[in-house]
Amino acid sequence: MKNYNLDETYIINPQKESALSAKQVTVSYGTNHVIHAADLNFPRYKITSLIGASGSGKSTYLRCFNRMNDKIATVGGQIMYRDTDINNPKINVYELRRHIGMVFQRPNPFAKSIRENLTFALKKNGMTDKDELEMRLETSLKGVALWDEVKDKLDQSALALSGGQAQRLCIARSIAMQPDILLLDEPASALDPISTAKLEETLKTLSDQFSIIIVTHNMQQASRISNYTAFLHMGHVIEYDETENVFTNPHVRATEDYISGNFG
């Protein structure tokens, strides 16, 4: 692998209302530091992509934003969400995760009916009103364009859905909680091209109501759907800019090599 100067970075600060802003975030497993002082400001109601090679730390970085690294790694620094540092050990992480939802690489519907998949967490969080549960169910499924496909089989098992449908169900499950921010960790990597296209369409529509941060391996995907793109390399944020600029006019050598396939 080529050696790049990891101190050579180009990071803009979008002059927009911020959804989330990470300051000096570090992640370490024991003495092994995997993320080094990454600063990023994620604008509200936009899609931001995190790109980078395998092992660049983009997933680990993403998982900091709803504290999914808690039991695995030590996270340092500040992550500001609505004037609260959500990296503070004292905050209520369960409450936080209802504001910042996450969708994973492989579709992971619960072994329950489609209806239960959507309403289970809502009910456990104390929502009892049947009408409201039904409304959330319908709006969430419509939000991911799954309603027409499943409205007649809401009481059947979610395990019978295809991969693409299951992944959209998982997104619906997250947005049923009415979060502010959606984190997606390579949500399309287990899907075929047609399902991927549908998913991307869904995400674009959702960005009207949610701020989305997506980790992706697929650079075309990043350029198709995201407004901003961050390129990570060896745990450092190398470049962060509007997507168009990153792909047409990168400022840093490493980014240029990566997006032109000339990397490593």
Added chain:
Amino acid sequence: MNPKRSNQIATGTIFGLVVIVVLILIGLIGYILFNGVPNISWHFITAEAQAFSAGGGIRDQLFNSLYLLILTLLISFPIALGAGIYLSEYASDNWITNVIRTMIEVLSSLPSVVVGLFGYLLFVIKFGFGFSILAGAIALTFFNLPLLTRQIEESLRTVPNLQREAGMSLGLSSWKTVTGIILPAALPGIITGIILCAGRVFGEAAALIYTAGQSAPVVDYLNFNPLSPTSFLNPMRPAETLAVHIWKLNTEGVTPDAHQISSGASAVLIIVILIFNLGARALGSYTYRKMTATK
């Protein structure tokens, strides 16, 4: 030797080994059923056992076995479930957990006679339970617990981690994730574990000889007060089980038809275990379908 040939030989050998296992099983079960079933009659199942004359039945022994099984599961299942959930979901991977696991393994390889003698000394003598169903059930719990705990832990572990992350990402606590998502998904495995243990408990004799005793006192099946000494539900009465009865008939049985009775009782034992297995399996897949809504 070419790969095709060696593959044929390997497949043949494996197939042969499977045939041996199946033949032994079918031979054993067939022998017991062939010798036993002709001795089974309605009278045999519903009559009291006779000490000296022919024509006795196994009513009380059969009931005692079932009652003891239920009591044992009532005691051991909650404990095993708690321990299984702890080991699979909460325990961190450190030396204390390893010590606990090793101890569970040691406990599971403990001979049942030793468990029985321990139960005899502690519960029957020291705590003054006397020979009783309760002492038997506690001894069987010791005997049962390691296997059941292990089985529940393993079933919980086979539920993919993605399910836990999904629950957490929706703001659910670990406890709500475990009880609402992981346990239902692990249910078929847990039920298989209970079946395996139930079979062991139902057929166990050595641990019971010293704890539940070898006598089946006359009890009143219409007396539903568990505190009454003559009630069939009284857990403090001695209770000879089917397996102990078989052992006793073959060692010190003096009735002229001891052989027929022990053959019949063995067949009943096997049939009950088979019914129990199939029933629990059906129940397990039914509840799983209900909970997961799979067709």
